[in-house]
Each structure stands twice: as structure tokens, then as C-alpha cells.
């Protein structure tokens with residue numbers, strides 16, 4: 001319990017007598033903050049007598065159980081807990097579709113952190129909450145990490161040098177998500193200095209859009225992954241996770257479907273953000289674009305010294321196998 005508290009967990013599925021005052025509880029007891037009712041009669045009688053949040057638990061084995069959940073919502077359940085152990089996704093999709101415009105929240109159960117992440121993505125809307133049953137502290141941490149988002153302080157980066165550097169291998173990161181205008185990946189030669197490289201959702205008379213792709217940069221470049229570690233672009237492969245970052249700095253996770261490493265002409269771009277200087281080496285082609293400080297796309301073939309594009313910088317620190325280390329480091 002004390003470890004859960006340290007981790008910032010505020011609500012648990014436990015008897016209030018055991019949970020004490022440190023947590024909100026969701027439990028089959030009228031003393032709980034969120035009371036799980038076992039029958040419609042209990043739901044109805046508590047509705048008129050208690051000011052508590054009341055819900056209904058149902059093991060879902062058939063469509064009749066799905067209908068019963070809908071009736072619980074109509075009977076005033078503020079939440080339903082859908083416990084589906086056999087077919088999990090399709091029944092939940094049906095329940096979310098039926099209830100997402102009602103006032104009833106849909107919760108479900110999970111046995112692993114991976115399952116938690118899946119449940120929050122079912123039918124795009126996802127469930128409103130997941131009760132994770134685990135005896136592993138690590139799984140609690142991983143579940144929280146799966147759900148975390150990030151925000152990077154995006155700032156204007158002034159271009160100070162552009163140099164064609166011959167050929168090398170660059171990496172196209174093809175994600176399993178569609179990216180929109182203003183979204184891309186942070187890429188740089190140093191973990192603490194990156195430019196926001198735009199995705200390829202914009203086509204041209206010579207190219208079709210590839211809205212799932214960021215032509216991210218040369219193989220040695222870093223990007224930051226959702227686990228907080230840096231990744232060399234050359235290490236990214238099918239199944240890796242990357243941050244897709246928008247021009248305001250909000251990041252969302254995307255899974256990589258494929259990365260393509262091919263030999264292409266490269267262009268080094270050196271830029272400066274509030275006294276920090278850094279570089280990135282990108283493919284030299286019209287389809288690779290950065291974002292100007294007023295949100296316009298700027299191809300690396302058109303970029304000039306003095307232009308300002310979006311990037312991210314923080315004071316230098318070392319990285320060892322991707323993990324941040326406070327050590328003396330000079331990267332040029």
C-alpha cells in the first residue's frame with residue numbers, strides 16, 4: 001500500500017477497511033467511495049438513499065450480458081465494470097458503442113500492463129478506466145508508463161550553417177499511425193538538441209503523400225523514445241515505439257511498422273536554440289521538411305542560414321545505452 005501511495009496511485013479495488021484513508025476505493029461494500037452493486041435492486045435502492053457513486057459489475061460471456069450492462073446504465077449506474085475474459089475486445093467495442101453517449105463510464109479489468117494499454121484504445125475511444133490485477137510492482141510501473149504522455153518545450157532554432165556532406169544512410173521511420181500537419185519526430189546529433197522533422201503527409205506533383213512516414217535523418221541520429229531513453233535511428237525497427245511530437249510540443253506514442261535505411265545524399269544543418277548549438281544530418285530532398293516558427297513547412301532543399309525552425313534543447317548531459325547520465329560530455 002505504501003508503495004502504491006508513493007507511485008501516486010489514488011484509487012484501488014480493495015475493501016475500504018484495508019485501504020485506509022490514503023486511497024479512494026472501488027469495492028463491493030457500501031463503505032467504498034465507488035460502490036460496486038451486485039443486483040439492480042441494490043443499485044436502485046442505494047440510488048435513492050446514498051449520495052455515492054454507484055456501479056454494476058458484470059462478467060460478459062454473451063450478448064445477453066451486454067444487454068444487461070446497457071440496462072444497468074439505464075437504471076442509473078454511474079459506471080459499469082465489464083469483466084470479459086474470453087472474448088474481450090469485441091464485447092467491449094459493442095458496450096463502448098452503446099454507452100459512450102450515456103452518463104455511464106465503462107471500466108474493465110486487465111491482468112497485465114499491455115492489456116491496460118489495449119483496453120484504453122478499444123474502438124479508438126477506449127474504456128474510461130481499467131482495474132489492473134497484479135502482484136507485480138513492475139507491472140504497475142509499466143501500466144503507468146504506457147499511459148503517460150509527454151510535452152517537449154519546443155522553441156525556435158536559428159539556422160547557422162547548412163552543408164552538403166555527401167552520401168550516407170538515412171532512416172525513414174514508417175509508423176502504424178497517421179500523422180497530420182504539424183506533427184513529426186524530434187531528431188538530433190545530441191540527445192539534448194533536436195529539430196522537429198515533419199512527416200510526409202504533404203504530397204507534391206512528383207510524390208504521393210506518406211502520412212505515416214518521417215524521413216528522420218542519418219542512421220547515427222538520436223530520437224527520444226516513450227521510455228525516456230534515446231534511440232539511434234538505426235536501432236528503430238518494426239515494433240519499436242517512438243514519440244510523434246506536434247509543433248506545440250505535445251507527444252503521442254506511435255508504433256513503428258517498418259524502418260527503411262537507404263543510401264542518399266545528406267545535408268548537415270547546424271542550428272542554435274537559446275545559446276545551445278546542435279546539428280542534425282537529414283536526407284537532402286524536397287520531401288524532408290522542418291517547421292518554421294510560424295508553423296509553415298520548410299524543405300531542407302530550401303532552407304537558408306538565418307531561417308528559424310522548431311526544435312528542442314536542454315543543457316548537455318550524457319547518455320549510456322540510451323539512459324541519461326549526469327556526466328561531463330562534449331559532443332561536436
Ligand SMILES: O=C(O)C(=O)C[C@@H](O)[C@H](O)[C@H](O)COP(=O)(O)O
Pocket residue numbers: 172200210213215264283285287288
Ligand atoms: O528515395 C527518396 O528520395 C526518399 O527517400 C524520399 C522519401 O522521403 C519518400 O518518402 C520516398 O521517395 C517515397 O518512396 P516509397 O517508395 O518509399 O513510398
